[in-house]
Amino acid sequence: MAKHETPFLDQLESGPWPSFVSDLKQQAEVRAKNEAGVEFQIPVDCVEDLLGVVELSYKHGRTHWKHGGIVGVFGYGGGVIGRYCDQPKLFPGVEHFHTMRVAQPCGKYYTTDYLRSLTKLWDLRGSGITNMHGATGDIIFLGTTTPQLEEVFYELTHNLNQDLGGSGSNLRTPADCLGSSRCEYACYDSNALCHFLTNEYQDELHRPAFPYKFKFKFDACPNGCVASIARSDMSFIGTWKDDIKIDQDAVAKYIANDEAYPANAGAFRGSRDWGPFDINKEVINLCPTKCMWMEGDELKIDNSNCTRCMHCINTMPRALKIGDERGLSILVGAKAPILDGAQMGSLLVPFVEVNPDDDYAAITEIIESIWDWWMEEGKNRERLGELIMRQGFQKLLEVTGIEAQPQHVAYPRTNPYIFWKEDEVEGGWERDVVEYRKHHLR
Amino acid sequence: MSDLLNDTAAAEKLVVDFLTKKSKNKSKFYIKDFYKLFPDDKPRMIKKVINKMVEHEILEFWSSGSTTMYGLKGAGKQAASEGED
Numbered sequence: 001m002a003k004h005e006t007p008f009l010d011q012l013e014s015g016p017w018p019s020f021v022s023d024l025k026q027q028a029e030v031r032a033k034n035e036a037g038v039e040f041q042i043p044v045d046c047v048e049d050l051l052g053v054v055e056l057s058y059k060h061g062r063t064h065w066k067h068g069g070i071v072g073v074f075g076y077g078g079g080v081i082g083r084y085c086d087q088p089k090l091f092p093g094v095e096h097f098h099t100m101r102v103a104q105p106c107g108k109y110y111t112t113d114y115l116r117s118l119t120k121l122w123d124l125r126g127s128g129i130t131n132m133h134g135a136t137g138d139i140i141f142l143g144t145t146t147p148q149l150e151e152v153f154y155e156l157t158h159n160l161n162q163d164l165g166g167s168g169s170n171l172r173t174p175a176d177c178l179g180s181s182r183c184e185y186a187c188y189d190s191n192a193l194c195h196f197l198t199n200e201y202q203d204e205l206h207r208p209a210f211p212y213k214f215k216f217k218f219d220a221c222p223n224g225c226v227a228s229i230a231r232s233d234m235s236f237i238g239t240w241k242d243d244i245k246i247d248q249d250a251v252a253k254y255i256a257n258d259e260a261y262p263a264n265a266g267a268f269r270g271s272r273d274w275g276p277f278d279i280n281k282e283v284i285n286l287c288p289t290k291c292m293w294m295e296g297d298e299l300k301i302d303n304s305n306c307t308r309c310m311h312c313i314n315t316m317p318r319a320l321k322i323g324d325e326r327g328l329s330i331l332v333g334a335k336a337p338i339l340d341g342a343q344m345g346s347l348l349v350p351f352v353e354v355n356p357d358d359d360y361a362a363i364t365e366i367i368e369s370i371w372d373w374w375m376e377e378g379k380n381r382e383r384l385g386e387l388i389m390r391q392g393f394q395k396l397l398e399v400t401g402i403e404a405q406p407q408h409v410a411y412p413r414t415n416p417y418i419f420w421k422e423d424e425v426e427g428g429w430e431r432d433v434v435e436y437r438k439h440h441l442r
Numbered sequence: 443m444s445d446l447l448n449d450t451a452a453a454e455k456l457v458v459d460f461l462t463k464k465s466k467n468k469s470k471f472y473i474k475d476f477y478k479l480f481p482d483d484k485p486r487m488i489k490k491v492i493n494k495m496v497e498h499e500i501l502e503f504w505s506s507g508s509t510t511m512y513g514l515k516g517a518g519k520q521a522a523s524e525g526e527d
Contacts, residue, residue, distance in 0.1 A: 067506055067507070068504065068507060069505070070502050070503065072503055072505070075497055077493065077496065077503045077510055078510070080505075081505060099507070167505060167508075168503070168508065168509060168510030169473065169509050169510040170510070203490075207493040208473060208493075208503065209473070209485075210473075211472070211473070211474060212508070213509075372484070372485075372486070375485035375486065375489075376484075376485055379474075380472045380474055380509075381509055
């Protein structure tokens with residue numbers, strides 16, 4: 001029988017979706033039975049007490065967790081988040097119930113053996129409850145006591161070849177898509193860049209340096225499988241400069257509804273009938289910039305007007321391929337709605353080559369100039385996106401040394417006044433009055 | 443790096459004195475609060491010195507999960523209430 005009565009939580013299980021309550025109950029039972037003979041290092045009934053404290057929170061309509069703390073592992077200022085229950089007498093198993101963030105492998109590639117090693121470690125030294133993965137992308141271990149933190153850290157770093165992730169005012173665990181390891185749309189090797197920057201900025205990841213959190217995310221193409229444009233302060237999205245490559249024979253096969261050329265890359269094939277493929281309806285008319293048309297049997301694209309939305313390539317992947325001159329765009333300032341509402345990233349660098357041979361110098365130079373500005377000018381708990389809003393995108397261009405370009409313009413100017421700076425005007429503010437009066441009488 | 447920040451003992455003393463002076467009202471500080479103590483230095487250099495002081499257990503981190511603050515080791519109410527012995 002359950003240690004605590006949980007009528008509110010039981011009700012949550014009646015919904016149509018998988019419930020975290022059922023998962024917690026299952027885990028509580030597994031720990032109670034302990035068929036694997038684990039020598040639990042934290043209270044065996046911690047999951048029962050977790051259910052109890054969550055139930056109490058529903059009953060009272062307020063939380064019983066104390067926020068934050070001084071816990072951590074030696075030398076690191078992130079990766080561990082202190083969590084304490086304010087009802088330790090009722091729920092001793094979760095009196096200390098800290099969260100650990102663990103860096104996920106690039107592209108979230110795991111072997112089953114490795115996953116078992118992680119869960120084995122956490123069953124022994126923690127609650128066994130994980131969140132795979134947290135909103136930032138890392139592995140979240142939920143619930144352990146202070147003495148176990150160093151033990152878990154040692155195991156992770158010495159035996160599992162893994163590191164803690166970021167939390168607090170740190171660089172957060174960088175996250176990436178599968179990139180060129182599996183995907184034909186990849187415009188750069190997102191795994192390599194993510195891995196390089198994770199190593200390069202170890203100090204920023206583990207020792208708080210910033211006014212607030214800072215997130216990098218890497219999408220190898222504009223499909224944006226990790227949604228970096230919405231989820232990261234600095235988003236690296238693969239793109240190409242030249243033309244979309246067209247195989248006209250393959251286009252003809254799509255139009256002819258050839259079996260080997262299914263539309264939408266064969267998505268839901270066998271379970272959903274999309275009807276016969278119609279290139280006008282499904283591709284040309286859906287192009288957001290209307291830059292595609294048919295000339296006889298040939299598909300034409302005005303590449304200068306293409307915004308890399310990827311729709312045509314996704315729909316006819318055997319006929320259309322990304323260009324060969326590949327690199328990435330950098331967008332900055334996305335954030336969730338704590339201040340000023342949610343923001344998407346703004347385009348800062350339309351195209352930069354991705355060059356591992358010079359340690360991605362063009363990219364790290366931009367990162368560091370932005371950090372220097374934000375660390376100096378950012379207010380406490382101000383995200384980069386908020387600083388850009390406060391001081392202006394123009395200021396961002398100044399600190400990064402990037403010239404204003406048409407791609408930076410989101411919409412035409414609404415303010416008719418232009419405030420020039422002295423150094424932007426030929427001759428500055430000084431004028432030769434005598435010379436002026438030669439042409440203009442008083 | 444300024445001479446002040448370069449002189450580890452003097453820099454550490456300045457930080458400790460600042461925190462001790464403020465200790466009646468506050469026990470946790472943002473990294474930016476330390477920038478004012480070293481007006482001639484870049485934030486990154488100051489951060490390195492402050493983080494070294496954490497490593498030497500003069501200071502300690504306090505983290506809410508989203509934001510990190512710094513304080514003298516053992517200062518403040520929470521330090522006392524968090525002992526698990």
